[in-house]
Amino acid sequence: MNETAISNFNKVKVSYFLLPLLLLAIVATYLYTHNAWSAGNYISIQKEAFIYFNLRLSKFPVLMSNFTQLGDALIILSLCTILILYAPRIWESLIWASLISALLCSSLKRFFEIPRPAAILEKDSFVIIGKAYFGNNSLPSGHAITLFTVLTVLLLALMPKNIYLKLIWIMLIIGMGILFSLSRVGVGAHYLLDVVIGSIIGYISGISGIVINRYCNIWSWIGLKRYYLLLIILFMVCSMVLIQKMLCDNLLIFYFSLLSLFMTTYILIKNYVTK
Template sequence: MRQLFLEDADGGIQKIRSEKVNPLMDIYVSFNFSRLRPSLFVLPALLLLLIAAFLFMLDALRAESYIMVQREYFFLLNSALSRYPEVQYNLTETGNALVVVSLLSIFVLHAPKIWECLASALLVSCLLSSLLKKIFHVPRPAAFYDTGSFTIIGKVLSGQSSLPSGHSITIFTALSLLMFAFMPARLRHRILWCAAFVAAGIALILTRVAVGAHYPIDVLIGGILGYCCALAGIFISLRLRIWKWIGCRRYYPFFIIGFTVCWLALAGKILQENLLVFYISIAALSVSLFKITAAYVKR
């Protein structure tokens, strides 16, 4: 049990007991999350409406016309970005939920509030992605075009599940959570902070076009939905508190078991694809496993 001393409004000193390894970080994250308002949904809603209006004006609301209206941009981006296949293949796997969980695993100890929101956000993103893919039923590039006409990196995905991009949703869900969690206090710093995260997110979701798995609008919509999923996860966590047990040490064995399963899954991925991003993920997960186990044993 850690002790944290805070100065109250009258200048007195209050002693707070906390089970968290880094209570100050969790307090900072919780404070930032508590400042968020539902009005943050307005901008992504407007962007989605603009995209829908754009497609409507071009009579591109049907699957075939939706694909054809962005045909030129798809081939242009795929050709330009696929010149660096190894880089693109590694970066695109950051949208793999297994990689996201591994890279963020350390926050179970240092800022469990992030994991409380992440759990809700990933559930929302999974349900939303599955539902929309079934509704739109848009064929992927490999199912519509001749596979010899563009570059495919990695596995050939040829199903009817192109819209929206699930990897893009996951990427922006994770990045948006981190962006809001560690938002700076000063306005100038906030602008730079948000710009950096948005730029990184756009660079990462465009890898889905580079590997030949999605069309440009697929990833754009996926990114916007990921931002919304992150906000939804934060608001659900703050209001329902269904994941408040995550920061309690007595539940660490569940994470130890879960992360061990993830570690084995990553080891399998390395044997199959041997990508650098999987080595980085397994290293991050190894550190988290060691620290969580040590924290639990020392309780």
């Protein structure tokens, strides 16, 4: 699997940035033509669409509650921990991509300062599932950025060679990304364009992580056995944080992430103590 990831990553070119940049240009043009560069107009042009999708998606509160957690870095990265053993090159790129996505997310949220739906819309006009957010940090969606950052790295790392399997793989990953990202609208935390822009930025972050790791591979130690103890301690800490989350919100997705952490930690311990 690691050889497949290395081979696929070597095929990633700078031209891969053209599509997401084009999509961002289209969104920017749409906002410009609708005079929606101000916070008020940005919200008003998509208020009806937000309420429409929110009311329909919120009819599935259990799914929305679980899907939206996949935008939490702890949850989705925990599900990927097993790849450290069999495809460490994927994790090398994931680390870079995650750092880039975190930087872009925090910077853009401070720059745009768009009020969250709960901070400006009528309370009885839409549904809030779980925690209500009232800050001025709606754009872009951090969950969508995180989700598409990880999915982009996985998409390109595990890309099949067969053209038909490749199409199925692309449709599967993109479909999952759209579905899970839209859960942010379903729980009433973000507008549609927050999710769209966040998804595009996540794609850019994923590609950036792959490209940067090719020229600045400082995480190559992550798959070495002598550093397993560090990973074991890290995963144990993550497990405790996850258990704390489970005590607050008993969601199924937490169990999958915790199971992944336990399995990976067990294998790491077993390999570490084996001479």
